[in-house]
Amino acid sequence: KNEVEQSPQNLTAQEGEFITINCSYSVGISALHWLQQHPGGGIVSLFMLSSGKKKHGRLIATINIQEKHSSLHITASHPRDSAVYICAVRIGGGADGLTFGKGTHLIIQP
Amino acid sequence: EAGVAQSPRYKIIEKRQSVAFWCNPISGHATLYWYQQILGQGPKLLIQFQNNGVVDDSQLPKDRFSAERLKGVDSTLKIQPAKLEDSAVYLCASSLDPSGPRWYFGPGTRLLVL
Numbered sequence: 001k002n003e004v005e006q007s008p009q010n011l012t013a014q015e016g017e018f019i020t021i022n023c024s025y026s027v028g029i030s031a032l033h034w035l036q037q038h039p040g041g042g043i044v045s046l047f048m049l050s051s052g053k054k055k056h057g058r059l060i061a062t063i064n065i066q067e068k069h070s071s072l073h074i075t076a077s078h079p080r081d082s083a084v085y086i087c088a089v090r091i092g093g094g095a096d097g098l099t100f101g102k103g104t105h106l107i108i109q110p
Numbered sequence: 111e112a113g114v115a116q117s118p119r120y121k122i123i124e125k126r127q128s129v130a131f132w133c134n135p136i137s138g139h140a141t142l143y144w145y146q147q148i149l150g151q152g153p154k155l156l157i158q159f160q161n162n163g164v165v166d167d168s169q170l171p172k173d174r175f176s177a178e179r180l181k182g183v184d185s186t187l188k189i190q191p192a193k194l195e196d197s198a199v200y201l202c203a204s205s206l207d208p209s210g211p212r213w214y215f216g217p218g219t220r221l222l223v224l
Contacts, residue, residue, distance in 0.1 A: 004152070033213065043153075043201065043215035086152055098213070100145075100152030 003027050004101040006087050012107045019074035021104045023087030026068065030090050033098060034061050034072045037084040046072070046085075077108045114216035116202050122222045128190040131219045135183070135204030139214070141165075144177055144187050145201040147218070153201055159185060192223045 005024045013019055023032070034046040047054050047061040049070060054061050058077075063070040074081055084105050088098040115134040123129050135142050140161050145153035156175065158165040161182035170177065174193070179185040189196055202216040 035213075035215075042217050043203075045213045045215075048212070088152070098143075098153075098155065100154070102150070102152045 002101070003091070003099055004087055004089055006085075006101040006104050008104060009102065010105045010107075012109065013077060015078060015108055015110050017077050017108075019077050019081070019106065019108075021072045021085050021087075021106070023070045023072070023101055024068060025070075025087075025089050027089075027091050029068075032063055032070050033088045033090075034070075035086040035088060037086055037103065039083075043086070074106075079108045079110050082107050114202055114204055114214050116200075116216035116219050118219055119217065120220045120222075122224065123192055124224050125194055126191040128188065129192055129221065130186055130188045131200050131202075131221075133185045133187070133202030133216060135185070135202070136214055139204035139206055140182070141205045142179055142185050143203045144185070145203065147199045147201055149198070156187070156200075189221075192221075194223050197221055197223045 003026050007022045032049045035043050036046050037043045046059060049061055049063040051063060051065060058075045060073040070087060072085055084103040086103040087101040090098055114136055117132050121129055142159045144156040146156050147153040154169060156170045157167040157177045159179040162179045174191060175189055177185060177187045187200060199218040199220050201218045203213050205213045
């Protein structure tokens with residue numbers, strides 16, 4: 001069983017829709033990252049969370065430490081948001097590398 | 111600022127051959143990571159360096175993989191000999207420190223082993 005589970009694995013939506021991607025993890029963590037991976041391999045760090053909620057533009061990330069769950073929301077989605085969104089957690093005290101989920105492949109159709 | 115640089119971008123080799131990848135992290139970043147991403151999966155940590163010392167190499171197949179980070183800056187990852195299952199994208203990432211909010215990833219090296 002993966003320590004980090006994402007859902008859905010694939011998501012196709014129409015431009016303008018509100019998007020939610022979920023991440024659940026089974027171990028204690030010190031931080032959770034949301035990453036965006038475009039075709040060709042480039043990965044961009046979107047957020048790092050250890051509690052609460054963060055917002056950047058049309059992106060919102062929340063985390064519930066007690067429930068071991070995080071969500072990434074995209075408001076007013078646009079075709080340029082099409083990418084793989086990856087949840088990654090840092091297990092333990094903070095000196096370790098990230099453990100990644102398998103990613104959610106998002107396609108926003110015009 | 112310049113990003114994380116990796117080379118080559120693509121490599122095709124036959125099984126049992128050797129291959130080496132190079133990574134130049136963002137200037138000043140003490141922490142450097144090598145990840146292996148097999149198609150359809152999330153990246154898997156291979157090795158983590160803090161300056162020129164190894165912090166975690168528990169998932170590195172040491173019978174065939176090796177990595178070094180001389181002088182705490184550039185790093186090389188080597189596979190010798192390569193197997194078919196090594197076909198993947200090899201990603202290098204760096205951060206100022208492991209607990210920092212921003213991780214920066216290189217474009218990756220796409221390896222195909224025939």
